[in-house]
Amino acid sequence: MSSSTLSESEAREMKAKLDKDGVDVDTIRDILNLLLEKEVPVQVLVETKIGVTVKGKRNDADKKVAKLASELTSKWKDVVARSRQAGASNESEEKPKKSAEPSNGAEKVKTEEKVKTEEKVAKKPVKPVDGKRLKVRGLFEKAFADWKGESDVDKNELAARIETAMHEHFGGANEQYLNHAKSVKFNLSDPKNPDFRSKVIHGEIDAEDIPKLSSGQMAGKDKIEQKKANKEDKIFQDKMFITAGNLGAESDMFQCRKCKQKRTTFYQKQTRSADEPMTVFITCKNCGHEWRDGG
Numbered sequence: 017m018s019s020s021t022l023s024e025s026e027a028r029e030m031k032a033k034l035d036k037d038g039v040d041v042d043t044i045r046d047i048l049n050l051l052l053e054k055e056v057p058v059q060v061l062v063e064t065k066i067g068v069t070v071k072g073k074r075n076d077a078d079k080k081v082a083k084l085a086s087e088l089t090s091k092w093k094d095v096v097a098r099s100r101q102a103g104a105s106n107e108s109e110e111k112p113k114k115s116a117e118p119s120n121g122a123e124k125v126k127t128e129e130k131v132k133t134e135e136k137v138a139k140k141p142v143k144p145v146d147g148k149r150l151k152v153r154g155l156f157e158k159a160f161a162d163w164k165g166e167s168d169v170d171k172n173e174l175a176a177r178i179e180t181a182m183h184e185h186f187g188g189a190n191e192q193y194l195n196h197a198k199s200v201k202f203n204l205s206d207p208k209n210p211d212f213r214s215k216v217i218h219g220e221i222d223a224e225d226i227p228k229l230s231s232g233q234m235a236g237k238d239k240i241e242q243k244k245a246n247k248e249d250k251i252f253q254d255k256m257f258i259t260a261g262n263l264g265a266e267s268d269m270f271q272c273r274k275c276k277q278k279r280t281t282f283y284q285k286q287t288r289s290a291d292e293p294m295t296v297f298i299t300c301k302n303c304g305h306e307w308r309d310g311g
């Protein structure tokens with residue numbers, strides 16, 4: 017690999033340094049300057065997600081860092097765009113094997129698995145990972161970053177995998193994709209639903225399956241629905257008991273509001289139309305209090 021081309025391992029190393037907490041401004045500037053001098057092949061960008069990290073520095077408090085990050089981001093955007101165009105217009109060409117030769121940059125990207133996959137999804141030239149997509153990845157990254165649990169998972173990489181799977185599933189950064197992104201972000205950050213984020217981080221839910229999940233499934237609504245159904249079942253059974261001719265029977269189904277005992281008798285009456293629920297008149301066997309229920 018020539019010294020002017022950034023290797024994947026170099027990129028990973030730099031990304032790790034940039035991602036580290038409390039790294040000093042001079043180091044960041046040095047890394048960004050170095051990156052600007054280097055040719056960064058698309059596959060390195062795709063594999064390492066260093067672009068996501070650099071993009072995050074565009075609003076850095078240090079003006080020089082912010083400027084370098086912006087420059088790099090637009091330079092890499094072009095690299096990705098060119099490679100996509102090359103990939104899309106050469107579809108009939110035989111797919112070259114992954115070469116052991118040094119890469120000379122953007123033109124080599126046809127070898128990239130990712131580009132191939134995207135060719136399948138969209139026959140026309142595909143847009144590069146644009147601002148929308150990076151923003152979506154950023155939302156997921158933020159949701160993961162807030163997580164307090166233990167995990168060795170590279171959460172930025174996980175965020176990118178989910179985003180990529182969604183992009184493929186919905187066939188682009190379209191409206192459905194954006195709506196789904198909002199829903200995923202919501203469920204990943206919902207304090208009432210910590211299960212979902214934890215399952216995603218621990219791989220119990222595959223990143224690649226997330227585009228197929230409804231927001232209800234992400235929210236674990238299935239469980240809630242089941243509980244609700246069970247409750248309705250119980251109410252239905254109680255109603256059946258009432259209507260099954262147990263009139264005047266003693267029951268523990270009702271609790272007296274006055275003496276709080278559960279020894280009651282009841283009878284029912286159709287107070288409105290026939291398809292509406294019956295009104296039940298209840299008498300406490302303990303204190304004689306009478307009341308009505310339902311109807």
Ligand SMILES: [Zn+2]
Nearest residue numbers: 272275300303
């Ligand atoms: Zn009573």
